Amino acid sequence: MIGRLLLVVLVVLVAPLLGALLNGADRILTARMQGRIGPPVLQPFYDLLKLFRKEPLVLNRIQIGYVYLHLAFMLMTIVLITLGQDMLLALFTHAFSTLSLVIGGMSVRSPYSRIGSQRKIMQMLAYEPVLILLVVGIYLRTGSFMAGAVAHLDAPLITSLPLVFLAFLIALEIKLEKSPFDVATSHHAHQELVKGITLEYAGPYLGVIELTHFYETFFLLALVAAFFVTHVWLGVLVALAVYGAAILVDNVCARMRTTWMVRYMWTVPMALAVCNIIWLYLQPHAGR
Amino acid sequence: MQAITGACLMLTPANYVLALIGVPLVGGALAYVLPWRGARTVVVCLTALATALLGVLAVVAGPFSVTCGAWSDPAAFALELLLIGVIVAFAWEARAWLIVLLTLLQLGLCLTEQFSAGAHAPTAPTFVLDALSSILVIIVCVIGALILVYATGYMREHAAHAPRTTAGDRRFFLVLVGFLGVMNGLVLANNLRWLAVFWESTTLCSFLLIGHEGTAEARANALRALLINAFGGVALSLAALLAAHRGGITSLDGIMSAQALAPMALLCIAAMTKSAQFPFQSWLLGAMVAPTPVSALLHSATMVKAGSYLILRLAPAFAGTRLLDVVALAGGFTFAVAAALAVSQSNAKRVLAYSTISNLGLIVACAGIATPLAYAAAIMILCYHAASKGLLFLCVGAIEQKIGSRDIEDMGSLLYIMPLTTIITLTGMLTMLMPPFGMLMSKLLAIEAAIEAPFVLLLVIVGSALTVFFWAKWIGRMQTVSYHPHYPRETMPFSMSSVLVMLCALVAGGGVASILVYRTLIEPLALHTFAHASAHTIAALRAAGNLLSWPVFVFPLLAALVWLWTIARFNPAHVRLPYLAGENYEEKELSYAFLSIKDQPAVAWTTSLYFKHTLSEARITPWANLIAGLLVLSLLGVLGLL
Numbered sequence: 001m002i003g004r005l006l007l008v009v010l011v012v013l014v015a016p017l018l019g020a021l022l023n024g025a026d027r028i029l030t031a032r033m034q035g036r037i038g039p040p041v042l043q044p045f046y047d048l049l050k051l052f053r054k055e056p057l058v059l060n061r062i063q064i065g066y067v068y069l070h071l072a073f074m075l076m077t078i079v080l081i082t083l084g085q086d087m088l089l090a091l092f093t094h095a096f097s098t099l100s101l102v103i104g105g106m107s108v109r110s111p112y113s114r115i116g117s118q119r120k121i122m123q124m125l126a127y128e129p130v131l132i133l134l135v136v137g138i139y140l141r142t143g144s145f146m147a148g149a150v151a152h153l154d155a156p157l158i159t160s161l162p163l164v165f166l167a168f169l170i171a172l173e174i175k176l177e178k179s180p181f182d183v184a185t186s187h188h189a190h191q192e193l194v195k196g197i198t199l200e201y202a203g204p205y206l207g208v209i210e211l212t213h214f215y216e217t218f219f220l221l222a223l224v225a226a227f228f229v230t231h232v233w234l235g236v237l238v239a240l241a242v243y244g245a246a247i248l249v250d251n252v253c254a255r256m257r258t259t260w261m262v263r264y265m266w267t268v269p270m271a272l273a274v275c276n277i278i279w280l281y282l283q284p285h286a287g288r
Numbered sequence: 289m290q291a292i293t294g295a296c297l298m299l300t301p302a303n304y305v306l307a308l309i310g311v312p313l314v315g316g317a318l319a320y321v322l323p324w325r326g327a328r329t330v331v332v333c334l335t336a337l338a339t340a341l342l343g344v345l346a347v348v349a350g351p352f353s354v355t356c357g358a359w360s361d362p363a364a365f366a367l368e369l370l371l372i373g374v375i376v377a378f379a380w381e382a383r384a385w386l387i388v389l390l391t392l393l394q395l396g397l398c399l400t401e402q403f404s405a406g407a408h409a410p411t412a413p414t415f416v417l418d419a420l421s422s423i424l425v426i427i428v429c430v431i432g433a434l435i436l437v438y439a440t441g442y443m444r445e446h447a448a449h450a451p452r453t454t455a456g457d458r459r460f461f462l463v464l465v466g467f468l469g470v471m472n473g474l475v476l477a478n479n480l481r482w483l484a485v486f487w488e489s490t491t492l493c494s495f496l497l498i499g500h501e502g503t504a505e506a507r508a509n510a511l512r513a514l515l516i517n518a519f520g521g522v523a524l525s526l527a528a529l530l531a532a533h534r535g536g537i538t539s540l541d542g543i544m545s546a547q548a549l550a551p552m553a554l555l556c557i558a559a560m561t562k563s564a565q566f567p568f569q570s571w572l573l574g575a576m577v578a579p580t581p582v583s584a585l586l587h588s589a590t591m592v593k594a595g596s597y598l599i600l601r602l603a604p605a606f607a608g609t610r611l612l613d614v615v616a617l618a619g620g621f622t623f624a625v626a627a628a629l630a631v632s633q634s635n636a637k638r639v640l641a642y643s644t645i646s647n648l649g650l651i652v653a654c655a656g657i658a659t660p661l662a663y664a665a666a667i668m669i670l671c672y673h674a675a676s677k678g679l680l681f682l683c684v685g686a687i688e689q690k691i692g693s694r695d696i697e698d699m700g701s702l703l704y705i706m707p708l709t710t711i712i713t714l715t716g717m718l719t720m721l722m723p724p725f726g727m728l729m730s731k732l733l734a735i736e737a738a739i740e741a742p743f744v745l746l747l748v749i750v751g752s753a754l755t756v757f758f759w760a761k762w763i764g765r766m767q768t769v770s771y772h773p774h775y776p777r778e779t780m781p782f783s784m785s786s787v788l789v790m791l792c793a794l795v796a797g798g799g800v801a802s803i804l805v806y807r808t809l810i811e812p813l814a815l816h817t818f819a820h821a822s823a824h825t826i827a828a829l830r831a832a833g834n835l836l837s838w839p840v841f842v843f844p845l846l847a848a849l850v851w852l853w854t855i856a857r858f859n860p861a862h863v864r865l866p867y868l869a870g871e872n873y874e875e876k877e878l879s880y881a882f883l884s885i886k887d888q889p890a891v892a893w894t895t896s897l898y899f900k901h902t903l904s905e906a907r908i909t910p911w912a913n914l915i916a917g918l919l920v921l922s923l924l925g926v927l928g929l930l
Contacts, residue, residue: 057864060771062703065851072847073723076840086835088732092723099721099760106764109700109880110866111892114764118897121760128753136739144831145736200866259902274746281742 004083011082012075019214020044022221026247033251044214051207059108059200066104067205071212073097078219084148087135094219095131098124101209105197116196119183122258126181126265127171133273137164140280150229158227163276165227167269169242174261175220176243178250181261299345301352305415307342308425308472311335316466320458329440332461333783336433339468343429347422353413353478360414364481365402371488372398375518378495384511390518397525398484401532412539416478419813423667424475424597427674428590432468434787435589438682439464439581441783445689446579453502460500464585467493471590475597478539480528487524487562490591491517497582498575509574516571520561527554544605549926552606556599556615556923563595563648566622566916572645576637580685583637588644589678593670596651600666604817607658611926613741616656618919620738620747622649625912627754631761632903634896636684636694639758640677643720646751647673653748654734657741660821660829664814665733668806672726675798676719679791683713686784696762697895703769708778708785712792714767721759724841725799729806731755736832740825761896770880771863807833868892 024041031038058064074097080090098120105117135145141160142149150157158165174181184196198209224242225235256264299307315335319328372395379387417425443457470493474486491514499510531537531551543551564572575587586592599615606612623646630642647669654666686709687702688694702710719725731752738745778785798805811833815826865872868882873889884890 055862057862059864059866060769061855061858062767062769064854065848068847068850069844072843076843079840079843083840085840086732088735089723089835092728092732095756096722099756102760103764103767107767107769108866109768109770110868111894112867112869114768114894117764118894121757122897125753125757128756129749132735132749132752136735136745139736139739146831146834194867194869202864277742 008079008082011078015078015218016211016214019216019218020048022217022243023214026243029244029247030251033248044210048207048210051210052204054203056204057202058205059110062107063104063200064205066100066107067201067208069100070097070104071208071215073100074212074215074219078215081147081219081222084146084151086145087138087147088132088145090147091131091135095124095128097212097216101197105200108200110200112194112196113200116183116185116199119258120197122262123174123181123183126262127174130167130171130265130269130273133270133277134161134164134168137161137273137277137280140277150226153229156228156230156235160280161227161276163272163279167273167276168223170265170269172220172224172242173246173249174265176217176246178246180249180253180256182250182255299349301349301417302354302356304342304346304349304352304417305354305476308339308346308429308476309469311342312339312469312472313466315339316462316464316469319465320462323458325444325457328457328461329444329783332440332465333437335465336436339429340433343425343433343472346417347426350417350422351419352417354415355412356414356479360479361481364479364485365398367485368398368481368488369395371485371492375488375492375495375514379511379514382507382511384515387511387515387518390515390522394518394522394525397522397529401525401529404533412478412541414479414482415476416541417476419816420597420601420667421475423671424593425472427593427671428468428471428475431589431674431678431791432471432585434791435581435585435678435682436465436468438584438685438784438787439579441781442581442685442689443579444781451501451503455496455500455502460497460579463493463496464581467497467586467591471594474594478541480531480538480540483540484521484524484528487558487594488521490562490586490594491521494575494586494591497586498578500578500582503577506577509571509577512574513571516561516568520558520568523554523558523561527551527558530554540601544602547605549606549609549611552602553611553923553926555602556611557920559595559598560618560652560920561595562598563592563652564645565595565618565649565652566625566645567913567920569622569626569645573638573641576641580637580681580688583640584678584681584685588640588681589674592644592648593651593674596648596655596666596670599652599655600663600670603655603658604663607818607821611923612656612658614656614919614922616653616658616741616744617747618916618923619649619652619654619656620741620744620751621912621916621919622646623653624649624747624751624754625908625916627751627758628903629905629908630758631754632898632900632905633758634696634898636687636696636699636762637681639696639762640680640684643755643758644673644677646755647677650731650734650748650751653744654737657737657744659737659740659825660814660818661733661825661832662737662740663817664806664810664829664832665730665737667810667813668726668730668733668802671805672719672730672795672799672802675791675795676716676727679716679788679795680713682784682788682791683709683716686780686788687713696765699762699766700768701770703767704772704775706778706780707775709780709788710766712788714763715792715796717759717763717766719795719799721756724802725796726802726805727799729802733806733832736828765896773860803833803835 023044027043028038028041073093077090077094102117102121105113139145141157142153177183177185185198198206201209221239221243224239228235228238312335315331319331322328322331372391376388376391379391447457470486470489474490477483477486495510495514498513499506531543531548534548537543537546537548561568572587576583603612626642626646626649630639633639633642651666651669654662684694690706691698720727722728735748738748811829814829866880870882873881873883881889881891
């Protein structure tokens, strides 16, 4: 009990640090790809500290609550997965974390913020089925919805879920807010100056959103690593490689329309995932 | 008070059944007789209180079964003839020949059954109150009673600006109050004949209430409801006839123990008409012309649940049959398509209607999967949907009376105009999709259960994603608000505001406790119903409830507390205007306009996404009806096994 509690505290403390470092590396890598030098790797920390020292400017009092819920549900997701709890519940709490941001962005009378929120919710519509299929795939492999069951496998998940993994990588590109699916929230110069969903947040509230983003980056890459779980270090290397590839794709792609995104996600990655799920159903003892 | 409680505890099961059916009917009749509005309000509220109390006491006293004497069969037959006569009279008056034809066909089936099968003494109990019917009785009596109280306040306001063709309030309350009794009878009935009596009665209630306003639209929609439900009635009568010919089965129990597939298939079709599953959904959408308490009571919280209840009751006996696979597929299809169509609607009541159809589809799908876990998921959705959706309809009714529109795009700034109602509505909507509230938890259970049926699983996944989409849009629009230092106090009749607050507390409290409810109530019920299920399915049932419940929810709770703390020490100097890609137009008050061409102020405005062309009803409905119609037709395939 104490051990698990310590683990939770450790993850909650270390995850944002690693997430921030990853974001710092992203800033440098992107800058080099664009022929710039880029900020120092610790820049995300500096940004965060600066945000928390600024005035808490808002448009109304409603929008504040959703920032806190955004962080709270993200923390909850991470704790659920760390404790090896139900993956579907974790998926739903993760979805609600994103949804909080969407609702927060819609709660102010600002057209740009609303447009950004609508793009974000279209993103959710696009990738959510793939994530549910991911959980279903893991269930069919382990016979349990508990995340803890993945640790007891004798062969890594990637061996039985290769196509689901591919579909998940595409969904990851959306979740990391990268082109061709991105929303207007990134730090990079190749994007427009008016931000979308986070436009009307400032100071510490924007800081909380940034912090949540650090958690999310860590969480998503940990999921990538979980596909290789009997070989942890291989998993970490693959996760880093995937992150690098995501940044590369971000820099070689233009942003596409939301309707294209939904059509694409509901056909190509969805078909990949469904195909993989069918393989698992065809196996004689799937999920039993 | 104690004397009344004591007296109630001494009631015999037969008296309970009589009271559950009789008290609302008598109350309704009394409301009809009394010419004064004040007295009517008192009678309706007292009847509501009595019914709610009776419902709870009956469930506490249960489970029980009541076997009526030899008089019950002829009595039910006579009532059925009477109801058929009334329906034919209404249809004749409206020149709706198809309904007349269908109802006469039903009459023929009833007569054939009565006089060909011969007199057989019914041995099965006439009325049964078991765990499943207890749940329905509680929903009908408690949520129904709250809606009745709300209706007294709502109709007072409604009468002021209703069209001149409106039938009187007296008839309205006669039918609305009496409906509770009829619905109680429906969920308690085990005898097929009594089931048919109450089934037809709910159809009649629905017809009368949809047509309440008497406009051309209301009358047309009422007739549509009557037509589709008459079709269901024919299926029900045919099921009874087939069951009687197959070894003299006269009860639902009998159909289950004999595993009679043909009556089961027909009962499923009847249930699908009542639960407005595709392709029978059009009547429920039309029913939204009725006053809001009707939509809340009949067309979301209780009556439409009768269909899914019937499938839920029968399905465990047919677990593993191909028939149920088709039922599950039809339910899953309705879930996904109705969710997609809900996305394209901006009329709040239509969104709620499609969402109701969608959730009923999910219940039917889970009932069709027929594993203990799926059964548990179906019951969870049944309960939580009834409470949340009842609340949401009442809220939309209150909003419509205030702002005169039911368009979602008109609901911006509502937080300032009517803060209490808006907060309650937002709570109601959040309980539909936020962890740990009951609806989301039951969706989780439904997905876990649907692993057994891969095609249904895919439909459930697609439907879930769409569901989140349309709720989020609405929540976002509804809480869009400018900065106001102080919010006004909202004025609303006490009967309405008190009901909204009570129902909201019920929805939120019950929703938070959903994992507890699942473990202590639903899981044992599913285990009891599926006593002979395989070890694998029982393990799945137990694993699903094995969620870490309260410790992790400390995070959202903390978030809420921090929010309150932030608001408490909020500094108005920190309020700013939105960025509008132009100079903000400065006035004395906060303005949300910007300086446009020639320094004229212009308001920037964006609407929500509806995809009215991609997901238009006109495009999708015919194809959806075709596919669902084929599924229903394939259900009839089992008739070959006579």
